[in-house]
Amino acid sequence: MTTATTPNVQEDLQRIAKKWKDKPGSLIMVLHEVQERLGCVPRNVCLELAKLIDVPVARIYEVVTFYNYFKTEAPGKHILSVCTGTACHLKGASKVLESLSKELGIKEGESSADKEFHLQSVRCVGCCGMAPVVMVNGAIHGKLKPESSGKEIVAQYRGK
Amino acid sequence: MKPEELETKAAAEREKQAKFVATIACCASAGCQLPGTLTTTTDFFKQKVKEAGAADKVRVVPTGCMGLCSKGPIARVQTAGQPDQLFVELNADLGGKMVADYVKPVAEKAAPKPDAELAKHILPASDPFFAKQTKVVLKNMETLNAESLDDYILAGGYQAVRKALTRMTPEQVVAEIKASGLRGRGGAGFSTGLKWELTAKVKGDVKYVICNADEGDPGAFMDRGVLEGDPHAVLEGMIIGAYAMNSTNGILYIRAEYPLAVERVERAIRAAKAAGLLGKGILGTAFNFDCEVRLGAGAFVCGEETALIASCEGKRGTPRPRPPYPATKGVWDKPTCINNVETLANIAPIITRGAEWFAAMGTEKSKGTKVFALTGKVKNNGLVEVPMGTPIKTIVYDIGGGTANGRKVKAIQTGGPSGGMIPAQYFDTPVSYEHLQQLGSIMGSGGMIVLDEDDSIVDLTRFYLEFTVDESCGKCAPCRIGGRQLLTIVDKIAKGDGTRKDIETAKKICRAMQRASLCGLGQTAPNPVLSALKYFMHEFEARLKDGKAAPAPASVTK
Incomplete structure (x- = not known):
């Protein structure tokens, strides 16, 4: 079911739409700003946006679902992005993912029940020299010990 | 800004810096954060310097990636009249001690x-990691304040734009770049001068210059390093290119996964605009050029130029057939020239120092230097820059220091999901577009992953296929279906269920994909498979049901 957006969110959407509406081809930039504000681009927001920037919902959804970066559901508070680039792969990225998954009791792509953590894998964060790497809310944690990485990282962020 | 004001600005900055006795240059790239602190390395040192009561004598500046990522976090202490000291593998305790x-x-x-x-954490500049490199693109990375336009101007910045705009015609600029022999550093290696010439010849009211900073190869971070550490160098390249092609609009298409790079580039654009180095009447000339940032959103295929163009227009990043090439029909059907970050960072040095200087480096057909992201099982991980023609072994053993774990190096992988493996017996080969291609790999954008004898080639092949299958946009059948079938076969072999016939089928699919795929992603996706089969057939055979049977090592079965 689609619910209406709150007045606060609507105000933000109007501000974002106003900023980009007249620039051609700015849909992806609009979606970036929306996701930065809301953590995701949910369906009700897409419906709202369609009216504000005069782009059909189908086109917005087409773009949202094509690009890995955009989420349609709100993730947990701390976003744990396990880098699965080649360098990290060779240095045990799958074990890092396993360790975090075990620690949090969730699978890749899921959020914890208390919405404190979201676990995802990403292609490459470009910190290959520090492999294996996990990015937490934009900060890099590198040179991890794959087996104990889950406990260490989660402990650092839990309750914060 | 008038051209002469560059000197005024440089002098003012020089005077400002002369007041300080020492400088702490902190590697402020995304990967170099002091463990146990939640601030940036720069803020950490600023605080420590303040606590030591030395804020009026010591300057703390954020730089880009200093290169030696495996020994990070790194800080460089510069004192007038003394050699720089590099402090490596720092933590909060050691950082405090370093200041005190x-x-x-x-x-x-x-x-x-x-x-x-x-003292154990001080690394001499004579370390082979640094001594064997030649830095053109990365020359400013260790010392430049990546957030300051004035510091860039003091380092000679925007003099190339000045030279081009005031003393050269657009045709002369194109001729100079052509004569330098510079080829695209994004992977394909097309002549940059020729690309500029083609775009320059197309008539159009609006033309676009695009910087492709959608560094998608998983295992490569050259472009991130340059954007974070020397953003103005890339802008300078774009301005010069725009002048040469009579373009007024620029777009920097950057991966959203690189937030710091985006921040630094946006800051650089703001500063350049405020100083009159971007916008209307650049440096007091009649030339106008403006540029803006557009973000990627996590799609590998958007590194392909026609997909990138679609993405710049706010659409799904699906490629389209060429011709028409972007030079005639690009963004909004306008003539468009797309250059990679490293290519653009080479432009200003070529204009300043001349085509001859540049062409003196490298091999017959591959000129200049190349930046590599040297990673994997090598001891010294990081960003390195060497002249084209440098033997692979120099990079892997002298600069990289061999493996960290004492194992033997088995191979390198270059070019990521579009490239191939090169076994150790070919390490005398010089790095150049031609030589790497002869070996069945490609130069690619510069990822160089070192594999040791414990790494399974079958597993790595599967890794790359999983990647390309997942990233295939699905528009054309050879890539969408062929990739999936290849992965199924390699998966079957990895699990020990494969047969000799499977290998033959895989080769057939590879050839079909190479010939029939719409874009570079599908055309090159078979490369890792083919090169693995060429050099490491025995590793595949060892897993076959009807091959030379041997049990698969436990580490590589899922």
Whole structure:
């Protein structure tokens, strides 16, 4: 079911739409700003946006679902992005993912029940020299010990 | 800004910096954060310097990636009249000690007194990691304040734009770049001068210059390094290119996964606009050029130029057939020239120092230097820059220091999901577009992953296929279906269920994909498979049901 957006969110959407509406081809930039504000681009927001920037919902959804970066559901508070680039792969990225998954009791792509953590894998964060790497809310944690990485990282962020 | 004001600005900055006795240049790239602190390395040192009461004598500046990522976090202490000191593998404790026992005494003109523990973290500049490199693109990375336009101008910045705009015609600029022999550093290696010439010849009211910073190869971070550490160098390249092609609009298409790079580039654009180096009447000439940032959103295929164009227009990043090439029909059907970050960072040095200087480096057909992201099982991980023609072994053993774990190096992988493996017996080969291609790999954008004897080639092949299958946009059948079938076969072989016939089928699918795929992603996706089969057939055979049967090592079965 689609619910209406709150007045606060609507105000933000109007501000974002106003900023980009007249620039051609700015849909992806609009979606970036929306996701930065809301953590995701949910369906009700897409419906709202369609009216504000005069782009059909189908086109917005087409773009949202094509690009890995955009989420349609709100993730947990701390976003744990396990880098699965080649360098990290060779240095045990799958074990890092396993360790975090075990620690949090969730699978890749899921959020914890208390919405404190979201676990995802990403292609490459470009910190290959520090492999294996996990990015937490934009900060890099590198040179991890794959087996104990889950406990260490989660402990650092839990309750914060 | 008038051209002469560059000198005024440089002089003012020089004077400002002369007031300080020492500088702490902190590697402020995304990967270099002090463990146990939640601030940036720069803020950490600023605080420590303040606590030591040395804020008026010691300058703390954020730089880009200093290259030696495996020994990060890194800080470089510069004092006038003395060799720079590089402090490596720092943490909060050591960083504090570095300021108290080294920087503070130096700032007060006293003898530094690093204790035995801190002394172990000082790396001499004569270390082969640095000594064997030639830096053109990365020349500013260790010292430049990546957030300051004035510091860039002091380092000679925007003099190339000045030279091009005031003393050269657009045709002369194109001729100079052509003569330099510079080829696209994004992977394909097309002549940059020729690309500029083609776009320059197309008539159009609006033309676009695009910087492709959608660095998608998983295992490569050259472009991130340059954007974070020297953003103005890329802008300079774009301005010169725009002048040469008579373009007024620029777009930097950057991966959203690189937030710091985006921040630094946006800051650089703001500063350049405010100083009259971007916008209307650049440096007091009649030339206008403006540029803006557009973000990627996590799609590997958007590194392909026609997909990138679609993405710049706010659409799904699906490629389209060429021709028409972007030079005639690009963004909004306008003539468009797309250059990679490293290519653009080479432009200003070529204009300043001349095509001859550039062409003197490298091999017959591959000129200049190349930046590699040297990673994997090698001891010294990081960003390195060497002249084209440098043997692979120099990079892997001298600069990289061989493996960290004492194992033998088995191979390198270059070019990521579009490239191939090169076994150790070919390490005398010089790195150049031609030589790497002859071996069945490609130069690619510069990822160089070192594999040791424990790494399974079958597993790595599967890794790359999983990647390309997942990233295939699905528009054309050879890539969408062929990739999936290849992965199924390699998966079957990895699990020990494969047969000799499977290998033959895989080769057929590879050839079909190479010939029939719409874009570079599908055309090159078979490369890792083919090169693995070429050099490491025995590793595949060892897993076959009807091959030379041997059990698969436990580490590589899922």
